[in-house]
Amino acid sequence: MPQVSKRLAALSPSETLAMSQKSNELKAQGIDVINLSVGEPDFFTPDFIKEAAKKAIDENYSFYSPVPGYLSLQKAIAGKLKRENNLDYAPGQIVCSNGAKQSVCNVLLSIIGPGDEVIVPAPYWVSYVEMVKLAEGANVIVTAGIEQDFKITPAQLEAAITPKTKALILCSPSNPTGSVYSKEELKGLADVLANYPDIIILSDEIYEHINYVGKHESIAQFENIRERVVIINGVSKGYAMTGWRLGWIAAPQWIAAACNKLQGQYTSGPNSIAQKAAEAAYNGPQDCVETMRQAFERRCNLMVELGRDIPGFKVNQPQGAFYLFPDCSYYIGKSFNGKKIANSAELAMYLLEEAHVAAVGGMAFGAPNCIRFSYATSDEQLVEAMKRVKKALAVIS
Numbered sequence: 001m002p003q004v005s006k007r008l009a010a011l012s013p014s015e016t017l018a019m020s021q022k023s024n025e026l027k028a029q030g031i032d033v034i035n036l037s038v039g040e041p042d043f044f045t046p047d048f049i050k051e052a053a054k055k056a057i058d059e060n061y062s063f064y065s066p067v068p069g070y071l072s073l074q075k076a077i078a079g080k081l082k083r084e085n086n087l088d089y090a091p092g093q094i095v096c097s098n099g100a101k102q103s104v105c106n107v108l109l110s111i112i113g114p115g116d117e118v119i120v121p122a123p124y125w126v127s128y129v130e131m132v133k134l135a136e137g138a139n140v141i142v143t144a145g146i147e148q149d150f151k152i153t154p155a156q157l158e159a160a161i162t163p164k165t166k167a168l169i170l171c172s173p174s175n176p177t178g179s180v181y182s183k184e185e186l187k188g189l190a191d192v193l194a195n196y197p198d199i200i201i202l203s204d205e206i207y208e209h210i211n212y213v214g215k216h217e218s219i220a221q222f223e224n225i226r227e228r229v230v231i232i233n234g235v236s237k238g239y240a241m242t243g244w245r246l247g248w249i250a251a252p253q254w255i256a257a258a259c260n261k262l263q264g265q266y267t268s269g270p271n272s273i274a275q276k277a278a279e280a281a282y283n284g285p286q287d288c289v290e291t292m293r294q295a296f297e298r299r300c301n302l303m304v305e306l307g308r309d310i311p312g313f314k315v316n317q318p319q320g321a322f323y324l325f326p327d328c329s330y331y332i333g334k335s336f337n338g339k340k341i342a343n344s345a346e347l348a349m350y351l352l353e354e355a356h357v358a359a360v361g362g363m364a365f366g367a368p369n370c371i372r373f374s375y376a377t378s379d380e381q382l383v384e385a386m387k388r389v390k391k392a393l394a395v396i397s
């Protein structure tokens with residue numbers, strides 16, 4: 001009997017996408033489900049970006065682009081890095097891909113081999129650990145609980161490093177916690193990493209523009225590790241362009257070259273029209289980004305208030321991204337109608353079935369005591385969703 005490869009068999013399906021799919025199936029059956037599972041902005045892509053895409057179609061951007069993306073887009077991204085982050089990158093250090101998801105995977109496949117260790121702070125975004133597995137690497141999970149605002153300390157990082165450590169994956173602002181590392185906290189981590197010149201730092205900054213504490217800080221700013229940092233970013237979140245599929249890395253030349261080679265055999269350059277749209281996003285007026293950020297901030301505060309009103313939930317104050325990640329251990333092990341809710345995945349399923357609210361259990365993020373609610377939806381939907389959650393949880397005992 002033909003079978004899938006061992007590599008594929010070891011892979012778990014994406015829990016975020018699976019919950020979203022389930023919620024859509026229930027909706028199709030006419031059930032009024034509020035979907036707080038998948039993390040994507042509810043806004044439409046800004047008009048000037050759509051116009052640029054229409055123009056690109058009319059101007060016949062219909063041919064294969066260079067593998068790392070058009071030079072004009074690489075330049076627009078290098079311009080953004082200078083303008084917003086005060087970082088100098090040559091256009092050749094930028095590689096554009098089909099979403100930041102592919103960017104992360106490209107980098108891991110380029111640098112990780114069998115047995116190489118990758119340090120992944122938990123809670124983590126679901127796909128990191130699966131991508132490490134795909135690269136046949138070993139995940140080294142470093143856990144940071146709600147009491148430390150879900151952020152790892154320099155001492156924890158130091159303790160996790162071994163001679164086999166090849167990479168660290170950092171995500172700030174974080175999916176799923178919304179935590180943001182301050183400049184001082186990043187410097188603390190950079191100072192540890194400075195002593196280990198073989199470690200590559202993947203810095204996932206896809207939520208850069210959804211930040212409630214002011215200026216975005218990148219770990220790439222520290223000169224002592226700069227040549228080993230790969231920035232991962234893209235237009236999905238900040239410009240409400242999830243479906244366009246356009247992400248990128250800014251990397252040391254040798255990693256950019258490796259990703260270029262990999263992508264050249266695997267997917268080629270990303271969609272030409274999406275590239276022209278992304279170019280317009282980076283070169284155009286940025287007020288749309290601020291307008292959406294403000295809406296997310298308002299919803300964040302609303303969700304914190306609603307979350308703290310639910311007995312048993314422990315809620316931290318997120319500083320970015322668009323997720324609330326309450327600790328819900330109070331409910332785990334309790335029962336509904338004689339049926340035990342054994343873990344956070346079962347709690348999420350209970351909420352979907354009983355409250356018709358889709359969330360994602362924290363197990364998929366390496367945080368079994370937590371549950372993730374994406375608040376990238378209207379205030380009315382959020383109020384209604386949390387009302388339903390509160391009601392459904394009140395009958396668990």
Ligand code: PMP
Nearest residue numbers: 099100101125175206234236247
């Ligand atoms: N990193 C993180 C932390 C994310 O939440 C996402 C969203 N799915 C991605 C990367 C990938 O984004 P995309 O592929 O849509 O650019």
Ligand code: GLU
Nearest residue numbers: 014016017037038039175
């Ligand atoms: N980043 C989003 C999330 O975590 C999109 C879904 C995905 O790509 O996993 O929900």
